[in-house]
Each structure stands twice: as C-alpha cells, then as structure tokens.
Amino acid sequence: MKQYSEHNFEQCTKCTVCTVYCPVAAVNPLYPGPKQAGPDGERLRLKGVAYYDPAIEMCLNCKRCEVACPSEVRIGDIIHSARIKHSTKRPGLREFTLANTDLVGSVATVVAPVVNATLGLKPVRKVVEGVMKIDHRRIFPKYAFGTFEGWLKGQRKAQALYAKQLAYFHGCYVNYNNPDLGKAFVKVANALGYGVQLLEKEKCCGVALISNGFVEQAKKQAKTNIKSITKATEQKLKVVATSSTCTFTLRDEYDHLLGLDNSAIRDNIDLATRFIYELLADGNQRLEFKSDAPHLRVAYHSACHMERMGWTKYSIELLKLIPNVELVQLESQCCGIAGTYGFKKENYETSQNIGEPLFKAIEASECDVVSTDCETCKWQIEMSTSKRVLHPIEILASYL
Amino acid sequence: MNNQYDVIIVGGGATGAGVARDCALRGIRALLIERADIATGATGRNHGLLHSGARYAVNDRESAEECIKENMILRRIASHCVEDTGGLFITLPEDSLEFQAKFIDACRAAGIGAEAIDPKQALALEPSVNPTLIGAVKVPDGSIDPFRLTAANVLDAQLHGAKVLTYTLVEQLIIESGKVVGVKTLNTLTGERGEYRAQITVNACGIWGRDLAAKAGVTINMLPAKGALLVFGHRVNNVVINRCRKPADADILVPGDSITVIGTTSSKVPFDQCDNMVVTADEVDLLLREGCMLAPALEHTRILRAYAGVRPLVASDDDPSGRSVSRGIVVLDHATRDGVDGFITITGGKLMTYRLMAEWTVDLICKKLGVAVGCTTAVAPLPGSAEAEKVSKSCKCSVHCVSAKASVENRHGERAKDIDNSTAAKRALVCECEQVSVGEVEYAVNCLGVKNLIDLRRRTRVGMGTCQGELCAARAASVMSEVAGKSAAEAKADLKSFIGERWKGMSAVAWGDTLREGELLSWLYDGVCDLSNLKEQK
C-alpha cells in the first residue's frame, strides 16, 4: 500500500510536538522552531525564495525533532536542505578553520605542544574571538603529537596476523586529537580476534563542512569515502567507526543532505559499540575482563546523532557487560555544542543554555566519569562540568 | 432617503462585485446585496485559472479572444491577484499531434501567443509534467485568486461610495406598475428586514439568478453544470498544465498560492442540489486518474480537500455535458426581453470575463440612466495592485518573520501597509500554515467585511493550509470574538461550523495523511473540546 505522501514534509499533521523537544527553541526565542523552519516553511518556500527565512539557520541539526515526530517527517533534513539551497551566507575564515578538521588537524598535530599551549592562553583566545568570532570562553580540544594513522601504519604487520579483519573509520578527532581512543578500539578489536586496517583513503566525514556551508567540498570528500568504503565492502571488510556523528553522517547525511547514493555500503558501516555488542550477544565471542578492576560509576550521555541513529541501547548494554561498572543513564538531551555550532561567538550563550540541564544532571549523578560516543559532546561536557568524559570503548579497553 | 440607490446589484460573486465597482467608478450610487459572503458561489469554486483563452481557441474563438484580452487587462489591474505562471498544453502518446497543429493555428488566430516547444524543454520548464509527453505548447496562462479578486472589487466599490450588504437575502422584488423598483431583504445574521429602492436592479446571482428572475415573473433557462475539483497539499507545479486535446474532464492543473488544483468534472445536477455540492467518490477517482496523466507526482501527493461549483450556463441547447454550451456573456435586458422594466440579468461568461461582463452591464445601465461616463475598469488598478513593483520596498507593514511578511504582501499587495503589525502581539501568527497574523485578522474584520471564520478564510487563507484549521481554528475563533466583538457563544458556534465546513471538504478524500489529520481534527474538536455538545445558541 502506498498511503502516504512522497513529499515528506506533507506527512506533518501540525501536531507541533517537535517544538517541545527542540533544544534551540527552548532557549533561543528568535528561532522559528522546527515546525515553522521545517515542514511549514518548506511548503511556503515552494512559492519562491522570498519565503526563505535566514532565521532557520539557527537550527543546530541535532535532529531531536525527527526523533520526536510521530509522522516520520525528516524535519532536520528539510531545514538543512533548504539552508543548503537558499542560504546567502558565505562561509568565512572561521568557518573554513572549523570545518576543515583534517586540514587544520594535520598541521596542528605536527606542532601540537605549541598549538595547545597557545590556544590555551587567555590573550590568544581573546584574539581568536576578535578575529575569528570564536568565543573566548570556548576551550579547544587539544591536538595530539602525531596522528593515529601514523601509529596504526606502524602496527600494520601485527594487525595483519589476525584471521578476521575490519576497517576502522577513525575520524578526525581520533586521528588528530585523541589517538588513544583509536588505540583502545584496536585493543578491543584485537581481543575479539579482529585485526584493524585503515580504509584505502579516509577523508573527514564532512559533517562540519556541511554545517558550515561547504557543501561542494563535503560532497567531494564524501565521494572519496564512499569509494574507499565500497572497496572495503567488496573485500568483505566491515567498516567500523567509534564516532557516532561520523557514523551517522556516512550512513544517513550523505544520502539525505548531499544527495549521494550510499545504499550499497550503508549497511556495512557500523558503530563500534553496536558492532562489539552484537559480537558478544551472539554468545560465540567473549571478552576476558580484568579480575581486579576498580568500581566505576559511569553516567552515559546519549548524543543527538546517537539518538537519531537509534543505537543508544548498544552502548549502554555494552557498558553494562563490564564487571564493576555501575551505569547511570542520563536523560537524553542535547549538550548544546552540536559540532562546531557552539564554537561560534554568536552561539555561545545558546549553546551553554541548551546544555545547562544536562550539566546539572551530570553533576547530580555523582558519577566518576561521563561516557558518550560523540567527541564534540565530550568537549562540551568537559568544559562545562567537573567530570572527565570517556568513550565507551575507552572504558571497555581499560577493563581488558 | 437612506435606502435609495441608482442601482441594486444582487449577487456578490466576481460579476456582481465587478458591476458594483464599475458603477461606483462611474459615479452611479450602487448597493451590492449578497445572501452569504462574497465569492461563495461559482466565483470561489473553480480552478483559479487565468485563462489565456487557448482552451477555447479551437471550438469557441469568441471566448478565446475575450479571454486573452481580459487576461492582459487583469495582469495590469489585478496584479496582486494574478500570478504569471505561464501555461503548457501537453500532448501525451494517446493524444494526437494533429490536434496540436490545429490548436496552435487557432490560438494565433485568436491573438494568443502559442509556441510549440520540445518535450525536453517542457520538462525543464516544469519538472512535474508527465515525462512521457510527446509535445508541448507554451501559452500565457496564469493563476488568479478569485477571493482576492472579488474582495478587491468590493473594496474599491466601497472606496468609491458603493454600499455592500452581505448575509442579506433578497426575499422579494418590489414591483410597481410592471417595473422593478427595489428589493425587500432579510439579514440572515440579525433577522432584520429591510427595503431598498433603485431605478435598476441587476441580477448577478449566477445559477441562483433563475430564482431571482422568477420573483419578477421572468423565466431564464439555465443549466446547472457541476464541476468538482481537488486541492493538493502544496505547489506541485509552478506552470499551469493543460491537456492539448478537445476540452474534457480534469485536464487542467493550476498552481495557486501555496497549493495546486486539478479540475474539473462536468455533470448536470438538479437545481435543488446547487446549494449543497458533495463531491462523489467517482468524481475523485476521475480527477485523480486524469490528474496523474498531467503530473504523475499527484498520485502520492496529499489531497487537502475536494470541492465543487456550479457553472451558471444559460441553456442554448440540450447538451447534457454542459460543455459545448458557449461560455459567452449573456446580458438580458428584461425590459425589451420580457417587458419588465428596471431589471437586468447578467449571466453566462466566466471568471475571466467578469470585468467585461460588468462593463457591458454598466454600459446598459448608463444608457438607461442617461449617464455619459465611460468605463475605466480596464485601466484603473484594483486596491492592492497599485504600483505593485514597489510594494516590497515601500511596504511599512513590519512583520518579524520573513515568510509572514512575504505572505501578507502576496495577499494584499500594497494594501498590506494598512495592516497593523506594529506590535509583537499583532504579529503573532494565528494560522501558521498560511502565515496569517492577528493584525491581518483585525484588518480583514475591520476593512474587508468579514463576519465569520469562513469569511476570514476567503480573505486571508486562514485554515486553507495543510492542517485545514486543526491548529488555528480555535485561536482564530478566539481572536475573531475579540476583534469583531462577538459573544463567546456566537464565536463557539462559528468555530463549530468552521470545523464542520473544513471536514466537509476533507471527508471525500480522507485516506492517508488526510485521514490522519481528520482523526486529529475529530479528537480535538469533538473529543478534547467537546464541540458536538455545544448547545444551540440563538
């Protein structure tokens, strides 16, 4: 039966429930809200460009409206597609710097100690705010000295010894900022009998490019990734990513926002926690945990794109399998950072206001550590609370 | 005497409003009387197509020539009601290309610019068009908003001294010594009776004109031909799409404002059904089937509602389809035709020629009254269409949100400056689908003769969007009750009837998302609000 409109925005019944769950509308009274910016606006925009309201660009693309929508309207996609189509804002130096995570990262990792120290200095942060309109209160993620790719290349022979193999989409964050997460993933994969390879060529997934208005460059990088993943798929290599946002972008945004056909590879892209949980749930695979591991109270934060992917439960169930880990599930809400959104001076207040209830819940949870699958949530939570944030894979690896 | 006019016009459709305006512009004191709201009959129940005349070119050259002339006039005088979409006449594999050749020749002969283009070009021009087309002709079709057009005519008539009474039924014609000298009326809202006198009474009642004529003892042979149409949820096409073949059912697809309309069917109906048009399942089937031939996307597009109108055709033969009847303008001077002085009937014609019909009628009135002022309606812009190009720059109406501003300017042209959106409370949107603010509701009530929510819909598009009033109806009722000074009981009864009217159009197409919307509508207004148990108010 073909009951429903193929024009996704028309499935909206105007129940207005999305507006309740929009983190931006909750704190920013200027934002038109997901219903107006999305399905209502889309119908009007068909009348002409005069109906395009630049205020919709305040959307941070968390897609919580889509999770809330009982009619499967892809509200966030509608808003972002409209933005891609109509926005007249030209991205500047700031957007270029924030969006080109791999270009900036590859430079920064070479001189990491200097960059970290410099970006940590108050006067420098003031200059960055003045020149770049990046809020001076924002703490930059530290760059690592040397990339993850460089490290894994050194491991090539050791990894090749494993009978089973997988390809790891590490993402920019692991490569330039936190190779330790990548190493933790390799440790877990190895413990499960998998050797870890790089993709033939990995480019930044492009999520920051899309949100900063570099759509053509995002498409170019996406095509490179699709090609590499296609090759891995042909070689029967599962492609696994630790970052929930990279995973979501590769699986869904390529098709929905960039209009690229990824249908042949979509099912072969998996999130690390899901991949590992399913191996363990089958009962054929087991992990040997340390017998003397300390007790750890972990508060799990479900990132927006994790929520949109619907895979939160995999990370939670995986963490629950670890002996001596006591899990607290935080109520799912946006932390406010939304990738590069919270870095921009004009969004800083909104960003922190959105995150406020989450920060309070984290402090109240009396956890030892917060865990999340998203790196930008990690930056936001570490900057805004007293807690350290670890990826579930890092926690898992430390118990092996 | 207060109740004395030169001319009384009965019927507030486009024609009646046009006659009132033309009279007013020529300095004739006119009274327009309408039994319901303006544009409630055939005027508001058609495609909203700004015909190029191409459709009539092969079979009815006279109509075609009238159309293209009026088309060009309306683009000038009613620019805020008109959208220059352009039109395509497409030939599908089952149609004949020979007809296309004949069609182009006929168009040119009638003065209609018709240019054959490559099917690929047609697809590029209008991506929703059926991709299997084998031929396409570009013509100067467009779309026209009949509610806006009628309201602008009424407004201009009033600005030039005409008086307008809506919800006023003509119960009786006052006939003295074989001459119609006035009307006896009943205000259907207040129950008040009235008496108005004039030298000439004009019957502009459309299909209901037969009944008015009968009150003067005059017989007009009319043929009520029902035409059903479907409204789709959004603009599927930006260019009018017609079938290039002998005119048939459901072969015109018109984008109008935020929606697209397919129509029409044609069937003879008895007179007693003219007031209660119900679209049947068979008509819906036919409209959908034929519509999908024009634009296949329609198959999966949400249908908002179905509606039907009655063409006021003057029977010239017994063709049951009512199609080969000439759509020509019929002005009946009952003095010469029937020996009844002071009574003129204007009928036939079509929305496209409303202005010309008015001109001919008022010419006759002038002759009778001895007025020697010429018609200026072909050049004088309607309120809202003055200096249209400057609107968006000079418009003082400040609306916070871009789409709301664009919407209000689109609906009211330069008159948008009269809408008070100066405060946040007035900019607040009542109807979110169609972006209607509190300020616009106030303007419609105060300046455009709105008496109830359904009238408000005709002036502002409140409740014409995706949700058909589900989200905004109660808001609108509440705002209306304050602006129009209605009692809570009246406003609630109005709300109840508005929801009932919205559902009436939805129920014929209630499946898929439309049924979901309908279920929500029923839950909210029958369930949560408990409107069905509203006690009848006097």
Next chain:
Amino acid sequence: MRYDTVIIGGGLSALMCGIELARNGKRAALVAAGQSTMNFSSASFGLYNAPEPLKAIAQLPQSHPYAKVGVEQVEALAGVATEIFNIAGISTVGSAERNHKVITPVGQMRECWLSIDGVVSAQDDKLDFNSAALFVPEGFLDIYTSFITSALQQMGVMTSLCHFSLPELVVRRNNPTEMRSVSVARALDKEENLRALASIIVREAGDAEVVLLPATLGFAQNDVRERLERMTDRRVLMIPTLPPSVEGVKAERALRRAFEKMGGAIFAGHTATSYQTDENGEIVSVTTSKDVTLMAENFVLATGSFIGRGLEADRQGVCEPLFGSDIIGATSPLTDIDIYSPQPFMGCGVDVDEQFHILKQGKSVDNLYACGSILGGYNPVKEGCGAGVAIITALSVAQTIINR
C-alpha cells in the same frame, strides 16, 4: 537485543502495559515511533461517557474491548491504573464509580474519569468556588479567554480577567509562532519569573477565591502550581490548552521515566518495520527502521490508530501495516460528511480474540497481542473512552502475559 516482551508503541497504552510488566519483573522494551498522542491530550482520561461509567460498560456488546475484559476486571484494572499514575508521580483526581467533569479548552464541561490534579473540574456542573481571577499571559493565543470567562460565568462563577506580562514572555512573543504553552511553562520553571507572577497575582486577584491560569505551570518542574499556591496563598487551578499540552507532555514523560526506572527500555524514534516468525507462526522478533532487531517471548501491538500510524488507509481500504492483522469495522465509506456524527473510521481496528491475541486470517497468534486504540469495535470520541480503553486493555494484556 532480547527482552521478555516487546511492545510496539510508545503511548499511553504501551507505557501502561510496559510498566505493569516491568513492575512484575519482566524485561520489557517499547518501540516508540515518535512522541505519542498523550502530548495532545488535555490532562484528563475518560473511561466512558456516562455518569456511572462502570454501569454503562456492563451493558456493552461483546465486540467492545471493555466487554472482552469484563466489567469486574475493568473496575479492578482501573484501580491498578490509578496506582501506576501514583507511582509515576502523576497526581490525579476522580473515580471509576462516578465520572466528574473537567473544563475543556473552549469552556465546555466534559465527563471524565481521572484528571490531573489542579485542572478546573467539578462534580456535575457545579464548581466548588464562586469567584475566580483568570490570569492570561499577554499575547498568548492558545487560551480562549472569552470562551472560558463566559463558561465560568454561566456556572455562576464571578470571573475577573487580568492580562499579565513578564520580560521573558515579552521576548518570547517577539517570535510570531514560538510563544506556545510549553514556552510559557518553561518561563515559569524559573524561580524569578514565578515570583514575579506571584506578586502580580497578589496585587491583581482581589478577593477571588481561586486563581486560574492556562495549563502552563512548569515544564521541567512538577511542583510549580503548588509553589505558586504557597506564594500567593490562593488556590491555583489550570485551564487545559490544545496541543501540545504541557500536562499531557509531562504525564507522558512521567510514565516514560517510571518505566525506565523499573528497567524498561525505550527505543525512541524507531518504527517497527518487519517481523520474523518461527515454524508455528509465533513471532520471534521485530526489526525497526533503525536496523535494530528485538527478540522476545511476547509481542504487544500498541501502535495506535491512524494518527499513530498503527492503522493505515488508502483508497482501497484499511490495513495494519506491520503484521497484516485482520481488520474489523472497515466500512465504506470510512467517513461521515458531518464531523460531529460518529465517524465510521473510528470503529476500525485489528481483530482480536477474548485475550486480545491478534487474529491473522482468522487464526490467533499465540504470543502476539494488541491493546489501545489500534483495537476496533468502539468509538473513542463519542464514547469518551479513548484513554480508558488504552489503559484497561493494556493492563489486561500485561496480566495475561504475566500469568502465562
């Protein structure tokens, strides 16, 4: 992932079923395709439109879901429901013995079984106060002031009206659309705003017995009404609003939290799209739109009617899209042209046996149940029993599963 019971749905029925299972030690998961119709409800739950609902329920034909449960059991389960609401921290008033009435958003008085404590309600048509002061936020379009004041006056309540403003609400109203019930409620979550409102009330309410406000009293917090009562030393009552209704949203949230606290899992934003069976035709698992496969012993279909997309209609007819269950009540036409007449489509639903096992081609599936508005054979709007059927059938199904 493996659970004892997978409930497909995330609304009132699914939550009630899930909570009842979870508190009896079952591992339950909900597949919730978006927020539920609870978000649209106006803070009251109807059992049946009759002064004494249980008496009316005893007379219903066997095809009615209540008749399958049986009136004694309906009464018992109504008690269980009240208990669950309590556990979830939703404080309600009313009893199944005898309906009370609540005010509707347009000022009608409507029969109801349970209503959220604090909503204007009455036994019969007589309110228990004689004077009231209605406080309406300036520029707030979702309360229909004159409807409410005239309704109250008709019931003999002297009502004064006061429009008030707070700086935060002024900023909100600058947005043409986003001054909704929820945004007002969020503003009143903040102590400084509540204090400012309290002082306006103290100043303006005169000697009115009660203070009335649109049901926008707190979004994140549940005790805003009580705090306002303490600050103003007045009784504060609420007028329900149309969706999204703050009290409806809060009730859904409270039930979801209670369910998760009991160990229940919610797959939010997932639509169940396919299912797998064993050789006996029993359901083994369902797979969702997010590529998650959920295995369980028992499955409950609580996806709601058309609006929740539990049922789908096209030009040819009605179907239940997930399992292809048998459908009852799918008449042609599906609608009546008069919206205030009983709508035939309201009676559509999946066919079930006496224990609410779903029938497929006339045969019941042993481990597949249906509850809530996906059931047919009744008219939720005209009988005022939408919430009641959702709750009672859910609890009935839960108990069948527990006793299995």
